[in-house]
Amino acid sequence: MLVAALWVTGLLAYQLPGPGWLRWVAIAAWAGFALTTAVGVARARAGRWPGAVYVGALVLCGVWWLLLTPRQDRVWADDVAQRLKVVEFDGTHVVLDNVRNFTWRSEDDHDVHWVRRSYDLDQLRSADLVMSYWMGPMIAHTLISFGFADGRQLVFSLEIRKERGESFSALGGFFRKFEMTLVAAEETDIIRVRSNVRGEDVYLYRLQGMTREQLKGLFVSYLGEARKLDAAPAFYNTLTSNCTTIVYELAKQIAPGLPLDYRLLVSGYFAEYARDLGVLTPGVDFATLKARGRITDRARAAGNDPAFSQLIRQGVPGMHQGTAP
Known part of the structure; x- marks a missing residue:
């Protein structure tokens, strides 16, 4: 009762x-x-x-x-106003519409840019796990950043689709308060806003052990999620449909034997779960991975530098290692 x-x-x-x-x-x-x-x-x-x-x-x-039913037609906040669209995909080349490329000066002062981007999945070279902490060590937002041979990065992030003036509530996420959206964005937008504007503490880890086909498969899984959310809205759920569980669900598509773990719910420890699975840089203890993977200060120092993605990765273990041939 x-x-x-x-x-x-x-x-x-x-x-x-x-x-x-x-x-x-x-x-x-x-x-x-x-x-x-x-x-x-x-x-x-x-x-x-x-x-x-x-x-x-x-x-x-x-x-x-x-x-209660999710909707697509609310008055959305600027940063989630557009839905990611897969315009074309032939198995190798993909064209995405509504990739976010905002310039942020503060939460309320930003230039809105939604852009179209084309990517060659044969040029995929890496995937990085990004963890952003804003309320202590137990809770973090989880993002995946894909790197291409030409130096470009594309970040995928499952987020609540806030209405204008609305704020996130973890409890509200249990009661169908929010729709969810998949954001694809430039690192100078989605990482920089967290480290430099919102004051969050951000960590980056190079994912290892994937073949090129597995890396491509993970990227394609995100495209499938984008198509689903573009076709029909869905509710965000703090427990079962959040930024960390989607990484797990998509990864299971290329590695079906992934075990369940409490760290899928206590998302702040998800990087340790990845370490235990053997997908972080081998031969380096986790304390060192975490200390050298903390990119907060480097991101703030980089500011608006066009080389932002390169600067934040300086000293992060495994940066010169990508996928297997």
């Missing part, structure tokens, strides 16, 4: 329309009723009707939950 009561409380808090005071009134009324019913049941004094009403309320809330 307690778990059900808490779930309904969250649903009311994040989904009940109307002014904030109305939500608080509804939450207070529900909490009082749930507590009274629970105490009555525990003391065998509730009788038949309070319990029946309680179950009925749960059923109605469950129906409400099931009827």
